[in-house]
Amino acid sequence: MRSMTLYPKTHELMRRGAEFLGTEHAILCGAMSWVSERNLVAAISNGGGFGVIACGAMTPDLLDAEIAATKELTDKPFGVNLITMHPDIFDLIEVCKKHGVTHVVLAGGIPPKGSVEAIKAFGAKVIVFAPTIALAKKLFRSGADALVIEGSEAGGHIGPVSTSVLAQEFLPALAEDHLVFVAGGIGRGEAIAGYLEMGAVGVQLGTRFACATESIAHPDFKKAFFRANARDAVSSVQVDARLPVIPVRALKNKGTDEFTAKQREVAALLDSNSVEMMEAQLQIERYWAGALRRAVIDGDVENGSIMAGQSVGMVKQEEPAAEIIAGLMAESEAALARR
Template sequence: MDISLKNGYEELGVAWRRGCEFLGTDYAIMGGAMSWVSERHLVAAISNAGGFGVIACGAMTSDLLDAEITATRELTQKPFGVNLITMHPELDQLVNICLSHKVGHVVLAGGVPSKETIRRIKEGGAKAICFAPILALAKKLVRTGADALVIEGMEAGGHVGPVSTSVLAQEILPYITEVPVFVAGGIGRGEAISTYLRMGASGCQVGTRFVCAFESIAHPDFKKSFIRANARDAVTTVQVDPQFPVIPVRALNNEGGKKFIETQHNVIARYRAGEMDLATAQLEIEHFWAGALRRAVIDGDVEFGSVMAGQSVGMVKSEQSTADIIQELVAQAASAFSDHEVIRSNP
């Protein structure tokens, strides 16, 4: 191995050592929790390849999560985590399931977790990882007891906020040093990982790149849509009226997205005609996408289903093994550190 590249791997190891030690992994690469995609097979594959797989609990019941953790443990002896939605009506039971299985890390997403939930996770022997979309909340979560943070930019797939990953990193990384911080959103190559590590991140979270892994159970048509897509194809859902708020979701533009806009106009017109009250109208709009993600991921309905994807989808060129994806990311990150070393040595 070229000496400069060898140094690059060594520098990479130093740069994400804190993240690796926190996760208990070879590489500080977390798998993004993607509903219907981040299940036992992909999660175990990520962990077995040296990364940190994360089960997407989503709307699972306690019994389903219990079975999923058990099945994942049968496929890997390496550390993995579970992502729980804070608004889930069975959140307390789901936390108990994680703790009973001695899951080492619980990721809390989809809202601001309570101090009590974080405390229960920590007292149960697990680490609590929380999402922080702004610096003020990041500081509050650290004070509340979060063991690590994930900052995710709008380039990510699924439900997103309004700020880009690069801006969030500049706003948050210099000021949160008490706990490890993992950067997410639009990360498709190792060079990006190396950049955020140099800015102070302890690691990164990657989702979209893993959708087309051989171990991913996503429908072949779902994977084909990723491979064919460009970054500009991954767009956020459109809100046609502020009175009827829509939580932005980034997905590939398709007929379903167009139908959603038509549905909003239709429902709003019926509301204004006095055919339904405001709450009913808002609920009908909210329920439009119910089951749409499963139809796309599992059934392969990529025309009318919700094909959630981050803007890094343009970097997904083919199906690969999970191990190859991770090794590619690691090699790119190490090479970037190597190039950085050459530049410093030859100003």
């Protein structure tokens, strides 16, 4: 493997993560709806990292086509990210089984009963997220193979605690016995080196890959990233306590204000008893899916949702995914060599 000679220190610290993923480098791509599709996923896997298809709101048929198309572009391992609240999650798991997907990432909440078992039954590995150590341990006991801890600096749906604090809490408690990846706000290799030294087996990045040359995101979406600073990536505000909305980090624009208005509208429907809570929350999720598509695919950077993490200030130009990965590895190696 090239990396053993080029990046020996980083490679040694990533060894467990890379072996688990079946990749050269233990660098996962965060699943970004509309962005993490066949082209970017294949480019990241071909570049030595681990691409992950963002299933998002896809139907089983759409996921079926996406996995097949990704396989046409790479023979390297890649994963599929499934949202735990998707109404067709068990059908989506069947699609993953049909294609022999090696790793399934379950995101967006506690996995529904039987889902982990259904994935393990066809030999795939299960990667989960957890906001607390207690839940992480429970998920490991339930069969999860690896954990991603993701701090609030990340783009898209986020939790309330920063990556640096989560790493200090989770890694000493879990890293010896379990595979833990760190995500949220990682933009350079020096940060990767630090988390690896703390016991992480690898990292996950989304924002750095969103503007890769192979990303199908609209040129105007990418330009918005290049212009932005860390402080422009803001977290959404929850308007009504009865409508618990997972905050979303995106670049501030008219769309972020429109989301606040959308929440007020749905809260009013709740007030008048004209909508059930589950339907209210689904309306919010559908809103996000549409707003994100408007920005990524249509290039409407005023009204769409430009989901981005705080590391957006480190994204200055388009680069091939393989070069982004090589740059991160070189920075990590240089940092470890200085120790």
